[in-house]
Amino acid sequence: MIKVGIIGVGDWGKNLLRNFASLKDCEVAFVCDPDEKNLKKAARLFPHLNFCQDYKKALTQDQIQAVVIATPPATHYEIAHHAVMAGKDIFVEKPLVLDSSEGEKLCELAEKKQRLLMVGHIMLYHTATLRLKKYIEEGELGEVRYVYSTRVNLGKVRQEENALWSFAPHDISVILYLLGQTPVSVSCSGSCYLQPGIEDVVFLTMHFNNNVIANVHVSWLDPHKDRKLTIVGSKKMAVFDDTKASEKVWIFDKGVDSNMDYNTYGEYLSLRTGDIVIPKIDSVEPLQSECQHFLECVKDRKKPRSDGKEALAVLKVLVAAQKSLKMGGTPVEVEC
Ligand SMILES: NC(=O)c1ccc[n+]([C@@H]2O[C@H](COP(=O)([O-])OP(=O)(O)OC[C@H]3O[C@@H](n4cnc5c(N)ncnc54)[C@H](O)[C@@H]3O)[C@@H](O)[C@H]2O)c1
Structure with missing residues (x-):
């Protein structure tokens, strides 16, 4: 069972939550968003999950292997950096970040820490x-x-x-x-x-x-x-x-x-x-295949199709x- 945290449950994050929550071999261990309204909407659909507003605190939980980041693009670098430093594999929504040098730094960090980096190039x-x-x-x-x-x-x-x-x-x-x-x-x-x-x-x-x-x-x-x-x-x-x-x-x-x-x-x-x-x-719903692919890569330590190298080329x-x-x-x- 892979424990995954979801960071950001706005318009798109709730779709990721729905998919990860439905995949077998996956447990959504926390859902984080500073926006109470969006947290409440998610809680109505998945009342049994753990909800929080501070992703940094949530990342301290050692049993969580991977996080999914679906926050506004300007926040991706900071959150992804924290998550990799906390030892998590990361799935970051597109665009990975807004700047090539940040993209390169993030990919280097993920490689150095031997963490998986996958970007949400759903197509x-x-x-x-x-x-x-x-x-x-x-x-x-x-x-x-x-x-x-x-x-x-x-x-x-x-x-x-x-x-x-x-x-x-x-x-x-x-x-x-x-x-x-x-x-x-x-x-x-x-x-x-x-x-x-x-x-x-x-x-x-x-x-x-x-x-x-x-x-x-x-x-x-x-x-x-x-x-x-x-x-x-x-x-x-x-x-x-x-x-x-x-x-x-x-x-x-x-x-x-x-x-x-x-x-x-x-x-x-x-x-x-x-x-x-x-x-x-x-x-097949592409989002479901994408989420499934991320889980398989986390489990088998495989390189994702939309890995850091692919993300950097697009960036x-x-x-x-x-x-x-x-x-x-x-x-x-x-x-x-
Ligand atoms: N793959 C796709 O087809 C697809 C489609 C739409 C959006 N997206 C991507 O998904 C990401 C989110 O887009 P959206 O449309 O859901 O935006 P949104 O504004 O609806 O939702 C973003 C959510 O992130 C939360 N957030 C902001 N800062 C946070 C933080 N520090 N910690 C936790 N949560 C935080 C916000 O409160 C909000 O609930 C973007 O990167 C966007 O490009 C992808």
Whole structure:
């Protein structure tokens, strides 16, 4: 039985609490939040648990092996640092932290103390993402030419981080995972409409080696609810629509072929539209898979899929994108 503490039970933390509380081999040993209102809401659902307001005190309990941190991003570094120093494995919600040097320090500390660090890049635990990765690895799509994703809705307007830091970690983590590489440079533009200094809409373009580009559009000020990723490969094209209840991935046998014209011995391009395949993909709640993965890693001392290295790669893209955003879209190199 692994004893886990939950720090932060706001909008998202309560979902993590629900999942960890339902997993076998897991006992939620404490739930901590300075906000009494949120603690009471959690206590109504799970009255038998231990509730507290001071995470530092809770971390002194030796029998707790791991903690889950779902607090505002600006608090992640301090809480995660304390937790690792207290000897706990940590699951930190995205974005890991708000600064590359803090991210590096945290990863180094976790390694030095031999503690597990996993970040909540939930899309890496989505069965559709895993299927797309398999398609790419098996060459089904051919060479990936470009990728674009949209994560927009009329939703929770954040007051601390902008749409880039709030939404784009999901898209960046998926795109880096699918392509198996990090971008060389990024350019990013966006605008603040609702609050000064906090971009509500952001367009991020990532430039990779081999002429691969990826674009991410995120916003909480949009009439549509879109969660869509499109991959254009040299052989086939794939669309992953996460707003659908089923049939989330479509593979299009579409493309443009280069042919030889034997009359002129010149080349000409022809369009190809073949079958559309909708693979059967198991429907598993990604958050449940993510929580289960964390527990397995804690138990078996395995490296998480979204470990510190992966978190740092995403963080470096976010930092470069934020720089570009402030420079009106000027391309910025991504730190290696
Ligand atoms: N993976 C996802 O899909 C997903 C979705 C939404 C949010 N998130 C992430 O989850 C985290 C929390 O977001 P949210 O929407 O739940 O925010 P929220 O503001 O609703 O909740 C944050 C909670 O943390 C508590 N808190 C603040 N300081 C604390 C401290 N020192 N100790 C304990 N608790 C503290 C607050 O009182 C609040 O209850 C963020 O990092 C966010 O990016 C992830």
